[in-house]
Amino acid sequence: MTQSSKQTQLKIFLPITARPPPGVADTWLARLRQQYFSSALSAALTVATLFLFYLLISPLVDWAIIKAVWSAADRRECYSISPDGACWAGIVHWFNNIIYGRYPDLEQWRINLVFIALVAWAWPIFVSRFPHKTLVFLSLWFIFPLFASYLLLGGTHNIVSQIFFAVACAMVIIIVACLVWLLLGRGLNPSHSSLMRLRLPALGLTVLAFACQYYLVLVPVETTRWGGLFLTLVIASVAIMMALPIGILLALGRRSSLPVIKYLSITFIELVRSVPLITVLFMAVTMLPFFMPNSVELDKLAQVLVAVSLFSGAYMAENVRGGLQAIAQGQTEAAQSLGMNYWQTMLFIVLPQALRLMIPNIVTSFISTLKDTTLVSIIGLFDILLMAKNMALDKKWLDLHTEPLVLIATIFFVLCYGMSQYSLHLERKLQWSH
């Protein structure tokens, strides 16, 4: 007060502090007010959404955590402890089955080993400093399935698969060694000679692995015993692995200048894309046996794998076509002016660029294949969904439906959300690099 009177007396020019520019809130309180309570409608929305969140989340937390039962012998005991809470005890008892299906308990290490080997083998593709990515990728595509089927199926094997198994073991060991080397901070030399230096240890390891597997007798596990999350992942992985080559061939066929090949590809792609997957699965199970010679004993899993692979192959073909169209015509022309023929142009010039652009799409179609895989439960394969449904038929856990469904929904959500975020990240990365 005194100051202001002084000011008027002395008539000193004192500018008032500038108002903040409109739309910028400097304190958190102002920001809060601007974003959540800027108008009556906005305030009402804030209150309404918060209330909605409360309405949705509080019963869920109450049911799933606060009132839940974690250990009980059967459902009746669960009920007597807490009548309106989740009975996770049943899940704990059945967890092994939901993950591994009816794979024998003593043999489940084989599944774990295959999974660990897969992670180790695929890891270099995501590590930017790792050399020879194409080699790793191709070996993952061609050798790993043989390695996995050797371990998962068990039983006796012919000499070819034994050799493949030995090679695969050697590769896993070498890749893991390289990764450890990288983690220790030593760089890897991406040159050809460094790869050649590895040939002796690789050969030695292969021979060693071959010798070891000779004494390793694996109990055969029939595919009817496969199940749970393991089976779901097997079907989805095989489908996407087969879908890529099928899709590439179909897409090339669709763009071909040869009318017969072009129209056959178009017919196949459009026919498969216009029917639902479930009818294709029914066809594979009910109709395919009619078309096979009588002597052939068909494995249900194999039938389903063929059906799912062809189905996702047709969808993949459209993805690949999109990728091929994104490559400028000049690339093809340049390759042809260098004297490359059709397959050279495609394999070395067009497809590598197109596939790089397609990686986010491939991840997306892997997600949808993974989700579609649950359909095999309708035709009676014991995938994760049928395993969860079967849990409610167990006498001890009779009618326990909600908990297993919530569990597998969560598993799928984590897998699919993670992958979709990864594919978004890849997309952004590709946009930056272009």
Place this chain on the structure above:
Amino acid sequence: MEITSSSQQKNTGWSWHNPTLRGWFYQSFTIITVLFLVYYLGSNMIENLRLMGLPFGFDFLTSTASFDIGWTIIDYRPDMNYWRVYLVGISNTLILSFLIIVFATVLGFLMGVVRLSKHPLVAILARAYIEIFRNIPLLIQIIFWFVVVFLELPKPKNSFTLGESVFLNNRGLYTPELLTNSPVLMVLLLTVAVWLLYWLLPSRLKPQQSQLKSPSEPEAKSQAVLATTGLKWLGYGLMLYVVFLIFSDDFSWQNPQRGRFNIEGGLFLPAAFCAALIAMTVYRSVTIAEMVRAGILSVDQGQKNAAQAIGFTRWQTLKLILIPQSARSIIPPLINAWLTIVKESSLAVAIGFPELVSLFMQTSLNQTGRAIEVVMMVMAFYVVTSLLISGLMNQLNKRMQIKER
């Protein structure tokens, strides 16, 4: 000169380097492979059918089905034949997918717009809705709605009710049914429905809009205005007439009644139908919401700024500027989503809703053993439906694209 002649010679002779010849070789090779495959599979099939004593043919369609179907749109009795079962399956599939398409499109547009909300909490809510329902497989969602929600509802004896006319219990939903004896009234009702649909269409699709665009011809303009007003009043009149009729004697509402063990009468929607409808509506609405969002974001930012500069409200900007322009990029994926819905409605087989796959590929196939014929018929339905929808919609799409210029 010498080079060209030699290369020409190289490319026209009977050599592997002649592209035309090579093309023919590839094509004939493909044809021979396909023919061989067809021959191989066909001979196996004939052999297998002979061994099983099953002739190939569609004569089984005329034999009596002799099983009952839980819920049908068209008339069905167990003494009808398999062709009727096929038609029942198709009608059930079509009614289910039609309802899903309508609800999912509306809900999808709503969520797509909400997702773009500036209010952070609302946007988070929409994002959570989208991410949760997108990343859980549809089949799990269907089974969840059926087993966890609908089968856990109370028994018919103590079902939820809305003024004793709508009942909800673990068998399904019972609503009043509109009964009429007069087909003329049904036609009138349909007319009003079509007119309402027309009224709801975005105005740029209507014919009078294009006539209004030419202000140089006031004659045409006034005629167009007259026509529109006339149409509007005709519609109101029709609507009034129908309302009058509904309360008259020709129409009657049949309310569901509490019976001794069950609810009787009225329109019955079984729990499996409701579960499939809700699950698929929610699942596809998420896809459509993402399309709508992408479509609206694809409109140039300047359009929005310009609209706001001349004083449009946010709602007006959305309705008059953003949505009409985004329609071009939304419609093609939307058609795809609709096609997917028709195909996906077959998943209702998992909870026992009697649609085409369940009735024909499961029950009829098991009873007759005619796997090849049955599978072919079911696939033919889906192929024809897909081709029809995509053909019609591509026409619509083309029209929209041309209007742009």
